[in-house]
Amino acid sequence: MRGETSARNLKSRHLFSSSRGRSEPLLFQLQPHIVLETLWNTAFSCFLLGHCCLRSDTLLLLPSLKVVASGGMGTDHLDVPFINSLGVKVANTPGVVSDSTADLAMGLLLASARKILEGEIEHSTDPKTVHIPQHLMGVEVTGATLGIIGMGDIGYKIAQRSKGFDMKILSTEDEQAVGASYCENLDDLLRCSDFVMIAVSLTSETSDLIGHRELSLMKPTATLINISRGQVVNQDALVEALQLGIIRAAALDVTHPEPLPRDHPLLELPNVLITPHIGISTYNTARGIVKKMVENALAAVKGLPVPNEVKPH
Numbered sequence: 329m330r331g332e333t334s335a336r337n338l339k340s341r342h343l344f345s346s347s348r349g350r351s352e353p354l355l356f357q358l359q360p361h362i363v364l365e366t367l368w369n370t371a372f373s374c375f376l377l378g379h380c381c382l383r384s385d386t387l388l389l390l391p392s393l394k395v396v397a398s399g400g401m402g403t404d405h406l407d408v409p410f411i412n413s414l415g416v417k418v419a420n421t422p423g424v425v426s427d428s429t430a431d432l433a434m435g436l437l438l439a440s441a442r443k444i445l446e447g448e449i450e451h452s453t454d455p456k457t458v459h460i461p462q463h464l465m466g467v468e469v470t471g472a473t474l475g476i477i478g479m480g481d482i483g484y485k486i487a488q489r490s491k492g493f494d495m496k497i498l499s500t501e502d503e504q505a506v507g508a509s510y511c512e513n514l515d516d517l518l519r520c521s522d523f524v525m526i527a528v529s530l531t532s533e534t535s536d537l538i539g540h541r542e543l544s545l546m547k548p549t550a551t552l553i554n555i556s557r558g559q560v561v562n563q564d565a566l567v568e569a570l571q572l573g574i575i576r577a578a579a580l581d582v583t584h585p586e587p588l589p590r591d592h593p594l595l596e597l598p599n600v601l602i603t604p605h606i607g608i609s610t611y612n613t614a615r616g617i618v619k620k621m622v623e624n625a626l627a628a629v630k631g632l633p634v635p636n637e638v639k640p641h
């Protein structure tokens with residue numbers, strides 16, 4: 329049955345939508361490969377992947393495939409309905425990624441607000457003797473207003489951390505539990521925030537959520553931070569907003585594509601800080617991710633309910 333569906337669809341179809349833009353063969357990207365390869369050899373009925381590409385024609389080679397066990401939270405790189413239509417489950421690893429991603433979100437916020445990178449570069453290349461140099465003046469984090477778009481587990485953990493900085497937290501979701509003030513709508517959140525943090529999943533509703541209009545509502549002193557997916561922000565609009573001073577700065581752990589082409593205008597701008605999608609890159613989180621991936625895969629192989637099965641939106 330799978331063979332028939334596959335033969336019709338697979339030639340041109342990719343199972344992933346390139347959130348990371350990679351195209352190397354999947355198996356070479358798996359980490360830690362020993363655990364995963366062992367499973368590959370012994371079971372052959374489950375298939376594990378990190379946050380990377382899976383070509384649909386790969387499935388033709390795996391007629392007894394039971395599950396695509398993805399590492400990380402987002403599954404926007406996978407065509408879940410199509411994989412499901414082949415009788416294959418999809419799973420992710422929520423929860424274990426939240427702390428490290430929230431930590432990085434705060435790191436980006438602080439680094440951008442206080443020009444930490446610029447200071448480091450200047451110190452190592454062209455040190456000045458001036459104290460309180462004007463060009464390294466930042467904006468205050470303590471007491472500032474932080475609008476969080478997306479109050480899932482990661483958004484919630486960011487809010488918890490921000491409270492340590494006495495920040496006022498705004499959310500369009502009613503999140504009293506974390507002490508956030510409720511904002512009627514996204515426009516109000518954008519207007520009132522000193523820092524806007526994007527922590528939503530990428531879906532058809534959140535793609536291009538922040539464009540020209542939304543950026544123009546933000547304060548000229550505001551900073552946009554994105555730890556979700558590059559596609560949530562319209563990058564052309566962001567380039568313009570940063571060039572024209574419509575917003576102060578941006579700090580991005582995600583772009584579209586990843587990495588950006590070397591001649592991309594975002595890379596030319598002095599007021600943008602970009603890291604290469606390292607939200608979940610800690611040893612602890614990697615261990616947690618692999619543990620969950622294996623749990624998900626083994627459950628599927630044994631015919632048990634898959635703990636973190638992802639259903640199509």
Ligand SMILES: O=C(O)C(=O)CO
Binds near residue numbers: 400401425429605608
């Ligand atoms: O968990 C994920 O999907 C991430 O990309 C975290 O950065």
